[in-house]
Amino acid sequence: xxxxxxxxxxxxxxxxLKARYTYQLSKEWMPATFAPYEKAEKLKFIDVPGEFDLDxxxxxxxxxxxxxxxxxxxxxxxxxxxxxxxxxxxxxxVLFLQDYWHPGIESxxxxxxxxxxxxxxxxxxHAQSVDEYDFTxxxxxxxxxxxxxxxxxMTGIFVGSTxxxxxxxxxxxxxxxxVVSLPLHKQLTEAKLPGYQKNEWTKKPVxxxxxxxxxxxxxFFMMQVAEEFLNQNENWEWxxxxxxxxxxxxxxxxIEAMNELADRQPxxxxxxxxxxxxxxxxxxxxxxxxxxxxxxxxxxxxxxSTTFGCDVIFPDFRSFPEFVPADKLYKPxxxxxxxxxxxxxxxxxxxxxxxxxxxxxxxxRRMEAYIIANDVTxxxxxxxxxxxxxxxxxxxxxxx
Numbered sequence: 001x002x003x004x005x006x007x008x009x010x011x012x013x014x015x016x017l018k019a020r021y022t023y024q025l026s027k028e029w030m031p032a033t034f035a036p037y038e039k040a041e042k043l044k045f046i047d048v049p050g051e052f053d054l055d056x057x058x059x060x061x062x063x064x065x066x067x068x069x070x071x072x073x074x075x076x077x078x079x080x081x082x083x084x085x086x087x088x089x090x091x092x093x094v095l096f097l098q099d100y101w102h103p104g105i106e107s108x109x110x111x112x113x114x115x116x117x118x119x120x121x122x123x124x125x126h127a128q129s130v131d132e133y134d135f136t137x138x139x140x141x142x143x144x145x146x147x148x149x150x151x152x153x154m155t156g157i158f159v160g161s162t163x164x165x166x167x168x169x170x171x172x173x174x175x176x177x178x179v180v181s182l183p184l185h186k187q188l189t190e191a192k193l194p195g196y197q198k199n200e201w202t203k204k205p206v207x208x209x210x211x212x213x214x215x216x217x218x219x220f221f222m223m224q225v226a227e228e229f230l231n232q233n234e235n236w237e238w239x240x241x242x243x244x245x246x247x248x249x250x251x252x253x254x255i256e257a258m259n260e261l262a263d264r265q266p267x268x269x270x271x272x273x274x275x276x277x278x279x280x281x282x283x284x285x286x287x288x289x290x291x292x293x294x295x296x297x298x299x300x301x302x303x304x305s306t307t308f309g310c311d312v313i314f315p316d317f318r319s320f321p322e323f324v325p326a327d328k329l330y331k332p333x334x335x336x337x338x339x340x341x342x343x344x345x346x347x348x349x350x351x352x353x354x355x356x357x358x359x360x361x362x363x364x365r366r367m368e369a370y371i372i373a374n375d376v377t378x379x380x381x382x383x384x385x386x387x388x389x390x391x392x393x394x395x396x397x398x399x400x
Contacts, residue, residue, distance in 0.1 A: 006041060006042070006043065006044050007042075007043055007044070007092055007093055007094060007373075008043070008044045008045075008046055008088075008089070008090070008093045008094070009034060009043050009044065009045050009046070009093075009094045009096055009372060010046055010048050010080060010083075010089070010093060010094065010095050010096065011026075011030060011031075011034075011045060011046065011047050011048060011096050011098070012048050012073070012076050012080075012095065012096065012097045012098060012102060013025070013026025013027065013030065013047060013048075013050075013098045014026050014072075014098045014099055015050065015052050015068060015069065015072040016052065018243065018276075020243070021300050024185075024188070024189075024276070025098065025183065026047075026098055027047075028185065028188055029183060029184070029185035029188060029365065030098070030183065030365075031045060031047060032185055032188060032400070033183070033185070033365055033366060033368065033369045034369050035400075036369075036398045036399060036400055037369060037373050037398060040397070040398055042373055042398070043094075043369075043372075043373055048076045048079055048080050048083075049075075049076065049079055050072040050073065050075040050076040050079070051071065051072065051075040052068075052072055052075075069101075069103070070103040070104075073102045073103045073104050073105075074103050074104035076102075076104070077102075077103075077104035077105060077107055077108055078104070080095075080108055081107065081108065081111055084108075084111055084112070084115065084117075089112075089115075089117055089119070090117065091117055091118050091119070092118070092119070092120070093117075093119045093120070094119065094120045094121070094122065094155075094372055095108070095119055095120070095121045095122070096121075096122045096123070096372065097121070097122070097123035097124070098123075098124055099123070099124060099125075099126060100123040100124065100125040100126070100128060100147070100150070100157070101128065101136075102123070105150065109153060120155040120156075120372075120375070121153055121154050121155050122154070122155055122156045122157070122158065122368075122371075122372055123150075123154060123157055123158070124157075124158045124159075124183070124368075125157050125158065125159050125164075125168070126160075126297070127164075127295065127297065128143070128147055129143045129144050129147060130164075130167040130168055130170075130171045131164075131167065131295060131297075133215075133216045133294040133295035134216060134295055135214070135215075135216065135250070144171070147171075147173075148171075148172055148173065151172075151173045151174060151175050152174075154175035155175065155176075156175060156176045156177075156178060156371060156372075156376075156377070157173070157175050157176065157177045157178070158177075158178050158180050158183075158364075158368055159177055159178070159179055159180070159297065160179070160180070160181055160182050160297040160298035160319065161179060161181075161297045161298050161318075161319035161322055161383070162179050162319075162322055162381060162383060162384070163297070163318060163319050163322070164179075164297040164319065165177045165179055165381075176377050176378075176379050177379060178367070178368075178371060178379055178380050178381070179364075179379075179380070179381040179382060179383060179384075180364030180365070180367055180368055180380075180382055181298050181303075181357070181360050181361040181363075181364040181382055181383065182298050182299075182300060182303060182361055182364070183361065183364060183365035183368060184300075184303045184304070184307070184358055184361035184362055184365060185362065185365060186307060186358045186359065186361070186362040187362075187400075189280075189304065189307050189358070190307060192276050192277055192280050193277060193280040193281060193284060193308065196280075196284055196308065198308075198309045198353075198354065201284050201285075201308075201309060203285065203286070203287045203309070204237075204285045204286065204287065205233075205235050205236040205237065205287060205346070206236065206237045206238070206239055206285060206286040206287060206288075207226070207229065207236065207237070207238045207239070207286065207287070207288045207289075207290050207313075207342070208238075208239045208240075208241060208282055208283060208286040208288070208289055208290070208305070208310070209222055209226070209238070209239070209240050209241070209289075209290050209291075209292075210240070210241045210242070210279070210282075210283075210289070210301050210305075211291060211292070211293055211296075211299075211301055212249070213247060213248070213249035213251065213254050213255070213258070214249055214250050214251055215250070215251045215294075216293065216294050216295040217292065217293045217294070217295070218292040218293060218294050218333075219249070219251065219254050219258070219292070220251075220254060220257065221292045221333065221335075221338075222290065222292040223257060223258060223261050224335055225290070225292070225335060225338045225339060225342070226238040226261070226265075226268055226290075227261060227265060227268070228335065228339055229339055229342055229343075230265055230267050230268060232339070232343070233343075233346065236267065236346070237267045237268075237269060238267065238268050238269070238290075239269050239271055239282060239286065240258065240268075240269070240270050240271065241271045241272075241274055241279060241282055242271070242272050242273075242274065243273070243274050243275070243276070243279060244272060244273070245272065245273050246272055246273075247270065247272055258270065279304075280304070280308055283304060283305045283307075283308040283309075283310055284308040284309060286305075286310055287310065287311060287346065288310060288311045288312070288313055288342065288345065288346065289301060289302065289305035289306075289310040289311070289312045289313070290313050290342070291312070291313070291314045291315065291320075292315060292338075293314075293315070293317075293318075294315075294317065294318070294332075295318065296318065296319060296320070297318070297319045298319055298323075298357075298361075299314075302314070302324075302357055303357055303358055303361050306353075306355040306357050306358055307358040309353055309354075310353070311328070311345055311353050312324060312328055312355070313328055313329075313330065313338070313341050313342055313345060314328060314329055314330075315329065315330060315331075315332035315333075315338075316329035316330060316331060316332060317332040322383055323357060323360075323383060327341070327344070327345075328341065328345065329341070330342075360382050360383065360386055363382050363386060363389055363390065363393075364382040364389075366393055366400070367380060367382060367389050367392075367393070370392060370393060370396065370398075373398075374396070
């Protein structure tokens with residue numbers, strides 16, 4: 001087989017912000033996911049470059065920078081069009097978008113149609129306008145048409161949770177939708193904290209909160225819970241973390257309220273500008289990860305925190321009941337319920353609490369490459385079909 005016969009996966013990663021998960025995902029985890037297929041000469045993986053300043057910060061925006069997202073995505077599209085113009089793109093190649101919202105993708109579809117080249121297109125869909133709690137919901141009047149138009153060209157869509165798949169179906173999406181959790185690379189994540197052993201690491205009486213501070217994460221409720229919990233538990237601390245140089249939010253007043261709480265309650269600590277190694281150490285030290293989100297479809301925080309032995313306390317809402325045990329869920333928006341569940345779980349002396357979320361996320365990540373490499377159209381769901389997915393991987397002869 002010659003290189004010309006091998007299908008190319010043209011990977012459109014997210015801008016590699018070190019303050020977000022996107023650097024690891026796009027520059028480490030996904031390239032490693034496709035490496036075994038390259039080694040077996042079943043695929044060729046090309047990371048489509050985009051123009052990006054490694055020191056870039058989010059100026060305006062919730063997940064990624066409002067201007068930076070468009071500039072990065074469109075520069076990737078421009079670079080891909082150059083490759084198309086050089087006749088480097090061929091029938092049966094794959095375009096893999098790490099985010100369904102990819103400005104400029106219409107220019108590629110337009111050019112491919114004129115060239116007569118038929119490619120397969122996959123994308124990870126993180127939320128979009130089907131979610132009334134997502135920041136794109138107010139844009140739905142103009143955005144939904146774009147989303148459904150792109151759906152007509154999709155070979156497959158990857159989502160984190162079953163409820164999200166169902167929302168997309170209700171909104172009119174027709175492409176195959178695979179429920180794969182979020183594509184965490186467990187081994188590479190653990191390697192960021194050498195020497196960590198779940199059963200030997202001493203946990204401290206700390207609750208850690210590491211979600212964004214935007215509206216859909218419900219940060220004002222988190223602060224209510226934190227203040228009352230610390231008043232009830234004098235030997236505990238509550239740590240709010242970010243890898244950004246400073247805390248940011250699109251929600252008016254939240255940063256000021258958080259600083260005021262930190263001023264009057266010294267055990268409510270704000271930790272910013274953390275490296276990944278420092279953040280993972282924080283998770284390894286903490287006993288509990290607290291989440292108050294209205295919107296997460298799974299959550300990077302739950303995957304990373306349970307990788308490092310945190311217990312988790314989450315709202316009984318949206319995607320969380322699909323995988324979080326009932327005794328770890330509190331009634332959403334209910335202060336007393338959140339405090340009750342926190343206090344019920346804080347007395348545990350267990351270290352290295354084991355959840356299988358990181359393993360299922362790792363399985364989902366590997367299934368993405370399997371689906372792309374083998375043209376799988378039958379929808380899979382790693383939360384409910386993990387044994388079947390593992391069987392598929394074990395029988396393909398590709399090992400990491």
